[in-house]
Amino acid sequence: MPTTNDIRATFLDYFAGNGHQIVPSSSLVPHNDPTLLFTNAGMVQFKNVFTGQETRPYSRATTAQKVVRAGGKHNDLDNVGYTARHHTFFEMMGNFSFGDYFKAEAIELAWKLVTGTFGLPKEKLLTTVYADDEEAAALWRKIAGLSDDRIIRIPTSDNFWRMGDTGPCGPCSEIFYDHGPEVAGGPPGSPDEDGDRFTEIWNLVFMQYFENPPGTRSPLPRPSIDTGLGLERFAAILQGKRDNYDTDTFRALILASAEVTGQDPDGPFNASHRVVADHLRSTSFLIADGVLPSKDGRGYVLRRIMRRAMRHLHLMGTTEPTFYRLVPALIRQMGEAYPELIHARALIEETMKGEELRFKAMLDRGLSLLADETERLGDGAPLPGDVAFKLYDTFGFPLDLTQDALRGTSHGVDVEGFNEAMDVQRKRARAAWSGSGDSATETVWFEARDTFGATEFLGYTTETSDAEVQTVVVDNAQVEAAGPGTKIALLLNQTPFYGESGGQVGDTGTITAPGLHIAITDTQKKLGDLLVHYGTVIEGTVKPGMAVTAQVDHARRSAIRAHHSATHLLHEALRRRLGAHVTQKGSLNAPDRLRFDVSQPRPITPEELAEIEAEVNARIRENTDVTTRSMTPEEAIEQGAMALFGEKYGDEVRVVSMGGPEEGRAGWSIELCGGTHVRRTGDIGLFRITSESGVSSGVRRIEAVTGLAAQTATLATEERLNQIAAMLRVPAAETPERLAVVLEERKAMERQISDLQRKLASGSQAATSIVEIDGIRLDARNVGELPPKELKPLADSLRKEIGSGVIALVSTADGKGSIVVAATPDLAEKVDAVTLVRAASAAMDGKGGGGRRDMAQAGGPDISKADAALEAVRTALAQAATA
Numbered sequence: 001m002p003t004t005n006d007i008r009a010t011f012l013d014y015f016a017g018n019g020h021q022i023v024p025s026s027s028l029v030p031h032n033d034p035t036l037l038f039t040n041a042g043m044v045q046f047k048n049v050f051t052g053q054e055t056r057p058y059s060r061a062t063t064a065q066k067v068v069r070a071g072g073k074h075n076d077l078d079n080v081g082y083t084a085r086h087h088t089f090f091e092m093m094g095n096f097s098f099g100d101y102f103k104a105e106a107i108e109l110a111w112k113l114v115t116g117t118f119g120l121p122k123e124k125l126l127t128t129v130y131a132d133d134e135e136a137a138a139l140w141r142k143i144a145g146l147s148d149d150r151i152i153r154i155p156t157s158d159n160f161w162r163m164g165d166t167g168p169c170g171p172c173s174e175i176f177y178d179h180g181p182e183v184a185g186g187p188p189g190s191p192d193e194d195g196d197r198f199t200e201i202w203n204l205v206f207m208q209y210f211e212n213p214p215g216t217r218s219p220l221p222r223p224s225i226d227t228g229l230g231l232e233r234f235a236a237i238l239q240g241k242r243d244n245y246d247t248d249t250f251r252a253l254i255l256a257s258a259e260v261t262g263q264d265p266d267g268p269f270n271a272s273h274r275v276v277a278d279h280l281r282s283t284s285f286l287i288a289d290g291v292l293p294s295k296d297g298r299g300y301v302l303r304r305i306m307r308r309a310m311r312h313l314h315l316m317g318t319t320e321p322t323f324y325r326l327v328p329a330l331i332r333q334m335g336e337a338y339p340e341l342i343h344a345r346a347l348i349e350e351t352m353k354g355e356e357l358r359f360k361a362m363l364d365r366g367l368s369l370l371a372d373e374t375e376r377l378g379d380g381a382p383l384p385g386d387v388a389f390k391l392y393d394t395f396g397f398p399l400d401l402t403q404d405a406l407r408g409t410s411h412g413v414d415v416e417g418f419n420e421a422m423d424v425q426r427k428r429a430r431a432a433w434s435g436s437g438d439s440a441t442e443t444v445w446f447e448a449r450d451t452f453g454a455t456e457f458l459g460y461t462t463e464t465s466d467a468e469v470q471t472v473v474v475d476n477a478q479v480e481a482a483g484p485g486t487k488i489a490l491l492l493n494q495t496p497f498y499g500e501s502g503g504q505v506g507d508t509g510t511i512t513a514p515g516l517h518i519a520i521t522d523t524q525k526k527l528g529d530l531l532v533h534y535g536t537v538i539e540g541t542v543k544p545g546m547a548v549t550a551q552v553d554h555a556r557r558s559a560i561r562a563h564h565s566a567t568h569l570l571h572e573a574l575r576r577r578l579g580a581h582v583t584q585k586g587s588l589n590a591p592d593r594l595r596f597d598v599s600q601p602r603p604i605t606p607e608e609l610a611e612i613e614a615e616v617n618a619r620i621r622e623n624t625d626v627t628t629r630s631m632t633p634e635e636a637i638e639q640g641a642m643a644l645f646g647e648k649y650g651d652e653v654r655v656v657s658m659g660g661p662e663e664g665r666a667g668w669s670i671e672l673c674g675g676t677h678v679r680r681t682g683d684i685g686l687f688r689i690t691s692e693s694g695v696s697s698g699v700r701r702i703e704a705v706t707g708l709a710a711q712t713a714t715l716a717t718e719e720r721l722n723q724i725a726a727m728l729r730v731p732a733a734e735t736p737e738r739l740a741v742v743l744e745e746r747k748a749m750e751r752q753i754s755d756l757q758r759k760l761a762s763g764s765q766a767a768t769s770i771v772e773i774d775g776i777r778l779d780a781r782n783v784g785e786l787p788p789k790e791l792k793p794l795a796d797s798l799r800k801e802i803g804s805g806v807i808a809l810v811s812t813a814d815g816k817g818s819i820v821v822a823a824t825p826d827l828a829e830k831v832d833a834v835t836l837v838r839a840a841s842a843a844m845d846g847k848g849g850g851g852r853r854d855m856a857q858a859g860g861p862d863i864s865k866a867d868a869a870l871e872a873v874r875t876a877l878a879q880a881a882t883a
């Protein structure tokens with residue numbers, strides 16, 4: 001029986017032997033089509049080749065393409081685990097011709113592979129063609145020898161493929177496998193086609209037309225071939241199975257799930273094992289391709305997949321994070337074909353474990369709420385929409401997870417009510433924003449935008465320009481004039497001032513005219529394309545219609561440019577050192593520093609930071625040109641620029657390239673960016689990372705400085721090092737070794753001091769500190785500067801010496817009061833150390849205190865009342881003794 005790995009290799013080798021270039025699978029995040037959520041077909045990476053926008057050094061290709069269908073148009077998530085052939089992740093095998101061969105050879109190649117190489121019986125196969133495609137029907141008769149009753153004509157769009165409303169299109173032809181009459185279901189095109197008897201193996205798309213608006217077609221000058229064969233369902237047929245989950249790869253993952261959960265792989269949790277096996281694949285491959293769980297976009301879809309799998313693991317009795325423990329089993333099955341799994345193993349496991357820990361914290365409470373609510377429902381009644389929304393809003397349960405949790409019960413979910421609750425929340429959020437005053441603030445700019453249109457930005461090429469004042473705003477209202485001392489907001493028809501956006505702060509500078517001087521302290525972008533200048537009139541009067549000169553603060557702009565340009569180099573260095581999962585989550589580019597937030601599930605080590613810093617400085621020293629080009633988003637992506645999912649791009653974008661070109665790339669770093677940048681990387685001067693910290697789950701923050709700020713920071717560090725060296729009386733180069741010796745000596749002295757203090761405290765007042773209160777001995781001592789951490793050991797030692805009694809110790813070390821009260825075991829029923837220590841704490845103006853009946857600890861801020869605290873213990877003990 002061939003394994004899935006054997007079938008994949010045989011397929012690729014077959015087409016390689018027939019002149020096809022084996023092309024590696026592209027990322028699940030499509031880089032050439034930002035409209036797609038995930039790569040959903042083998043042809044996605046060749047889209048621009050089919051449209052003629054891109055050429056390749058080969059005209060025939062074959063791939064094993066990773067595919068995810070779990071969001072948007074292609075969403076199989078709800079059915080996964082409960083049917084034989086639904087998956088969130090699968091492999092699409094395919095062969096492609098870019099204007100080389102066409103229908104005849106495509107049909108011949110497919111037929112010979114299926115019946116010859118893989119040996120499927122011809123009598124078990126039938127095909128479909130588009131109803132009007134007589135050419136394809138004739139070829140199937142000629143090449144495969146199929147009779148007309150086994151060539152089914154389909155008149156619907158199922159057998160006519162389109163790339164979009166316009167673009168390449170053409171008829172399809174599909175190969176089906178017949179499992180036999182004992183299996184329910186009819187042939188394609190029949191009323192019973194959804195049964196399991198006939199399984200689609202392969203879809204051959206004959207791209208021979210170009211769809212023109214409005215619905216007219218013209219022949220393509222170079223007809224092409226695009227095919228797709230689902231590896232999982234093909235493997236099921238070749239392995240004699242009718243269920244994809246019974247194939248070798250899935251079976252191995254299901255057995256791994258059974259092992260970590262202790263549940264029978266074929267028992268009552270069979271569907272749960274299938275869900276886990278499928279979602280393990282999609283989760284691992286998505287993380288390997290740089291997608292991390294988040295609240296929106298691709299990350300949200302990933303989180304839904306992960307949480308669905310984790311809920312099924314919870315159903316099977318797991319109490320600790322378990323999902324990540326299955327990654328080695330997946331790598332054993334698929335790591336050789338997809339080495340990115342091996343390279344990203346640590347990231348995959350770490351991300352899974354962290355997400356499951358967070359989810360488990362909410363899961364029990366959410367499921368408890370769901371159980372309580374369903375108990376109140378009548379038989380067959382749906383779960384109210386507001387309850388489903390509460391599960392989503394409070395416990396992080398996506399709607400489909402709630403629906404999945406109710407699967408197998410008589411209850412569904414009131415989806416319409418859920419959507420209504422969602423709309424109410426959105427309206428509430430909008431109302432809160434409108435009531436904040438922001439709405440009134442923006443109204444004046446809506447009016448200005450309607451009157452004057454967009455501001456023309458000239459700051460890419462100049463820092464000085466003439467302009468005309470369009471409107472003057474004071475206190476959110478347009479005015480006819482503003483004199484000295486007035487704080488204003490100013491709109492010009494054109495400006496070199498950059499408005500704050502994309503992490504880059506707004507420019508400052510001056511706006512002048514004869515007799516007029518305005519100090520600009522900030523520039524903001526409003527409504528997408530208005531640049532508003534905020535400042536104070538220093539001299540003269542400004543009026544709408546005046547001709548002025550706008551001058552950006554050159555030194556400040558230069559520093560901002562350096563920091564912004566450095567973020568591009570930092571971003572690329574992070575991705576190359578840590579992995580493609582690193583993406584920008586926020587930034588600040590100011591004149592004195594930069595701040596860069598990135599997706600990264602763990603802290604970046606000092607060694608990694610040093611390597612990243614060195615890499616950025618190496619690119620700076622290369623002093624290569626920084627090039628900026630305007631192009632369409634599609635062209636930018638072809639150049640290698642990264643398109644971020646969820647970003648809205650206009651008809652034209654700016655592409656900034658830094659560093660020398662590499663194979664297939666115009667530069668070392670290529671990003672879509674509307675900010676201002678240095679002319680050459682050397683203008684950045686010097687780059688230095690000053691800190692690395694966590695911002696939120698899965699997001700790390702790097703702060704850095706460049707140029708003069710980096711030089712100043714370096715000199716300050718050197719000066720501090722020299723001062724330390726002077727105090728240690730050694731050369732600066734020997735500082736670490738000498739400091740290590742000093743620290744070790746200090747630790748030794750601290751231990752000696754602690755021992756002496758404990759001995760002194762233990763020996764002092766020995767004869768006078770013990771008093772008897774109603775038959776109970778009390779040893780109450782003010783031990784002065786004894787460190788608080790020494791109180792409990794000392795109290796324990798004195799408790800052993802006293803035999804039967806109570807120990808009360810007060811420390812005033814470091815200006816803070818600390819109290820410990822301990823009682824011997826024989827007094828457990830009569831004396832409560834917690835009560836005594838709280839009385840002492842209150843005497844020193846403290847609150848609370850806690851511990852056990854035999855040992856408790858508290859504090860108090862007023863150390864002048866240390867003796868009063870001991871007296872409070874005596875009083876409280878006397879009350880306890882007589883109770």
